[in-house]
Amino acid sequence: MTNSSIAKSRLARASTFWRNYSRNKGALFALIFLVVLVLAAVFANYLFPGDVEAPNLGVEMMPPSSSAILGTDYLGRDQLALIVFGARTSLIVAFAAGGLLAVVGTLAGLMAGYYGGKMDGLIMRCADVFLTIPVLPLILVIVALTTPNLLNVMFAIGLTGWPVMARVVRSDSLALMKREFIEIERVMGASSRRILFKHLLPNQLNSIFVYASLSIPAVILTEAALEFLGLTPLSVSWGFMLNVSIDYWIRGTWWMSFFPGFAIFITALAFYFVSEGLKEALNPKLKRRRESLAVQIAEQKK
């Protein structure tokens, strides 16, 4: 095949993917929303110039109005600006912790599936232990005992979330190991590394991708819960905005808890829809079967 025809077939594949993906309108809107959110987070400095964290005396806890569309918080700061800046925290943790979870889980699952035997037993028992410990309290303890900063939050979430990914990758690897093309490679004396990373990994990249995107909403909700509980005193984040609102909601300052929480909710929901769209587009056989999302969530919980 010439270079140009390879490029053409790639382009064709990409356009098929996009056609399948955009057929799911929910997934399409969710993707647009997330792209806008990422752009807003990246360019937050330009959208809201000046120090958004500085208190504004005299306009504390104002309900939504034309000057502050989402109202102001207990220090008189514009909530819209805080939420846009808070998106940075949420998205950074979501992608970093989600990525860490996917990498650790994938490597563990590949090793377990490829080597089998004792290695498999060791890795999967390790996964069992992690699945046994109540995750949120464990993360709370890790974060409370180490310096509570963004990096530790990401590590805590990433390192407690890998076992589910490992199980998925392991079972896919086990199935692949029985296939003929892997057997032929082994007979021909291919190295472990070749089989692991040239065959096992590329053949399940799609499902790894889908599961990673499916785990992101859980990461977002966990990170928000940690900040809501006030253990990570990050200046601007959705969870911490909710934490602050605990002291005020009884006075009826609904906008102080409603908008940050809504941001968490809608972002988590958008990632679910995107992962559903990805799955349908990458795996056309599953197309139009909405119940599969529920099955995957149930599977993920196991």
Next chain:
Amino acid sequence: MVDVFLGLPSYIVKRSLVAIGLVIIVGTLNFAILHLAPGGPETVFLNPRITPAAKALILKQYGLDKPIQEQYFLYLVGIVTGKWGLSYFYTEPAFDVIAARVPATLLLMVPSLILTVIVGILMGIVSVRRPYTMLDRFLSSFAFFFYSMPVFWLGFILLTVFAVFLRVLPAGGMTSITTSGFDVLDYLQHLILPVVTLTLINLANFSLLVRSSMIEVLDQNYIMTARGKGLSERLVFYRHALRNGLLPTVTMLGLFVGSILTGAILTETVFSWPGLGSLTFDSITRRDYPVVLALFFIFSILTIFSNLITDIVYGVLDPRITYD
């Protein structure tokens, strides 16, 4: 296939041994995490300006003067004998501190668990009786929307609407200050919002699961056979399909029991419910290690054994499962 009734006892023994091994590993991990942390337990509750003699006395009282191996050994022995050490904060046995909070958490979790399972299963059944209709789509999206919500946010919204704006329900807590003793009506009023919150958030776990597993079951050959021999759709659905369709909910129930603490921490914080969840959170922030260790341990054991029981029950319900 292994004979179920021959294989089951040995399977139970094997699984129980694994569960006990897991308990020991988890206990060791808990101990290690909390003791290897920077500072260690003694930096937490001692005034740095305390005299060395007083410090030695307090360390001795809490057993922190002993070498770490001995502390670990005593910790393992203590778990079995119910001696979980003294709480640094309450200066009472950790066992008593925790035991005092158990009823509140049960009073919250048992009703919400029952409600979640029943409503979830019913929603799943209604959905799948008329799949791909408006009703089905509505019920599925309804469950899924709440599933993606932060539990503490939904709690806030309900509190703001019903306690602040409408003033029809109390704003958190388990009882009113004015009531003395156990007043059922007062308790129920305080219970409504947290139970509704927990139920709405968790519905999807059961409703979507029942729906998807029933769709799968209804597609199978034995259902076609049942229809083919002229049974009514009702009979096919409730007598033949439902039994197998509900199997996955057993697994979900087992997982669910294990995740109760996570739900409890957030819900009890929002609703100022005086249970194990708020105790967990408070003890972590106070660095009250004996209580944290004990709580962790209890909930790990709860998870391990609910998984064990789930596996066994599943095996009894589904004869296709073999034990090896």
